[in-house]
Amino acid sequence: MKTTLTVVLASVFSNAAFGQIGINTAVPIASLDIVAKRSDGSTAEGVLPPRLSGDEIKAADLQYTESHAGTIIYASAAVRVPSSKTVNITATGLYYYDGKMWQRMLPGDPRKMHPQSAGDIKNSVQPSDHNGWYLLNGRSVSSLPLPAQNSAAGLGFTTSLPDAADRVLKTRNGAELLGSHGGNNTMTITRSNLPDINLTGVVSGTAESAGEHTHGSGEGGFLLGGTDVGNNGSGHYQGNNESSSWGGVGLMSSTATSGAHIHALSGIATVPTGGIGASMDNRSAYLVVNTFIYLGE
Template sequence: MKSKILSICAGLLCFTALKSQVGIGTSSPSPSAVLELNSVNKGLLMNKVALASITSPAPFTSHVEGMWIYNTATAGTSPNNVIPGLYYNDGTKWILMSINNDLPRTGDIKSSVLNADHDGWYILNGRNISTLPAIAQANATNIGLGTTLPNSNDRIIKGKNTSESFAATGGANSYSISQANLPDLTFTGNTASNGAHNHSYTNRGVNYWNYNAGGLTSTRTIDTETRTTQAAGDHNHTFSVSSGGSNTSISQYPKHMVVQYFIYLGK
């Protein structure tokens, strides 16, 4: 009797050791896995629950690190809101799982036609950072923002060069057209008519002119004298004026749509 009992116990121990890996759909589960599923037409259905927010453990009583669930609810307020999807718990909050390679990182910038903060994105409108949620304030400080967000209203975001500081704003609302912006043209024209006309000149030197008065011939110094051409002296004048321009074009960049700029500061 004792021999049979010992045999049964030994068999159970062997069964437990052999079955430390469980296979569903396979008779030879991986020795590195506690549980292995195998099927060509079935999948793993996660437990479905409705979360309230990423910070609330509900419907569980507390946060449990390593817990996996599928959330069915759209609930909470940004930045702690939840959307339907697969979540895991890190011991303090729920974290949405994603295989998207384009997930935003703190400090990323994007343009959008949206007009308000959303999903961890905060509009760059010059507001004080102290008005943001705590996590956004901390991330803003970590990436070197001062007391306010940059104001992107009516501005174009450009790359930083060595002469500019982070989040600096600049530019002007107007510009002047210089001579270089004018086309390189020469203007030529004629006088309106070729009729008789006169020219005035001033003689400032000591010149002697022959002057006949009565029957006497004498000379005198004339300071100013006017001479008038006659019909036979009809002539015209031309003039040329160069603009000095070099056909430098005026920049019309950018052709644009009206959007807002946002910075990602986390949620």
């Protein structure tokens, strides 16, 4: 063991001066070239990165800066209360530091070479949770597996997941909270929403007046025929004290209290539009899918 270590160190230091380091090889072909010591299966070969729990990685948050981008660590356990840098450490596995936070190396299906991070959103026709993706249906965070609970808490969802049912997704504007709801699926038109137009309709009613009343003349009087009212009592008009033979013509300053007559109609007519105040659906044509959030496997 001591001899092997001496050989390895000698190899490292001898090649360091030339800018390349070889382990188990005297002719490295890269900055660090590691060659398997044996290939017969008698030894465990490979590179073993530092192994730390999620909480231990979190404890060193201040030590990792942008200059540490590319650092690789094996997380032996998920972080219990994640920080902004460790929010993606939701399960055991290899993680790399991207300069701002730890990212899992190829989570999900590695065949697709498509890594996911906690908080990623997707739409799918999958009916339920799968491969670390959780349906956004407003459920309680406490109903999720513990790693998913920790991941959700790191994203700010401590009580319940957002409910994406019957909603479209929009980008945050200003100080809006991620995961908050807004808007309405329906709207009701009020009188102020109607266009400024005149509605026409048929007004039905009567132009007659009930009850006894009289009408006065504007000036002069009303001429009457076949009466001795307003004359000298003999059927002759004596308006100027001179006799005439007008045959029962008289004069009155107002009409009698009853009689056939008409009135001009003046007023405000209410014409209903026929509406019943029903709400309108303001959604465009749509395809129904489910919305999921990635909280880790």
